[in-house]
Amino acid sequence: MGFLHNVREVVSACVKPKEKRVPKKTVNVRVKMDCEGCVRKVKHAVEDLKGVESFDVNQKMQRVTVTGYVDSEEVLKAVRGTGKNADNWPFVPYNLVAFPYVKGAYDIKAPSGFVRNTPDAAGDPKSPEMKLMRLFDDENPDACSIM
Structure with missing residues (x-):
């Protein structure tokens, strides 16, 4: 059994x-x-x-x-x-987003300190703004040495 x-x-x-x-x-x-x-x-x-x-x-x-x-x-x-x-x-704290005021990320109905989590908020690395930001970056080996 x-x-x-x-x-x-x-x-x-x-x-x-x-x-x-x-x-x-x-x-x-x-x-x-x-x-x-x-x-x-x-x-x-x-x-x-x-x-x-x-x-x-x-x-x-x-x-x-x-x-x-x-x-x-x-x-x-x-x-x-x-x-x-x-x-x-749909919101994340605004300090976690690289560009919190890009189109689609900023929402007037969001609580204070929050923005929408959008893929566009990362920024395009080939845009002129990003190239200028990388020009004087400490991590850029070709940065201006005078600065």
């Missing part, structure tokens, strides 16, 4: 699909919240999600931060279920 029981466990373990576990991560969502009632609705929606370890609802920045074993689409779906407009957090 013991041998048959072990064989059955091995076969059932091979046949069953393994449960996919979402890795631990932090999900940031932008949500339009006007009052404390909106904040309360979003808090209740987020705290009921499976796998949430901690969350922060910031009304001033219009941002919800969820940390845990959650999927970003599940968080978006839960927040949208409250009737609020929600999308993934």
Whole structure:
């Protein structure tokens, strides 16, 4: 009986699909919240999600931060279920972007100190502005030695 029981466990373990576990991560969502009632609705929606370890609802920045074993689409779906407009957090701190005021990066609706994360914000290395910036750069071996 013991041998048959072990064989059955091995076969059932091979046949069953393994449960996919979402890795631990932090999900940031932008949500339009006007009052404390909106904040309360979003808090209740987020705290009921499976796998949430901690969350922060910031009304001033219009941002919800969820940390845990959650999927970003599940968080978006839960927040949208409250009737609020929600999308993934599209902003990064402006000091992490080389050209924060390039077309498409600067957003007037962004919170203070944040700009949109766009690929154009890196700057074109062949542009005249970038060539002038590299002219007197310390890492440029052909830089002017007088400086």
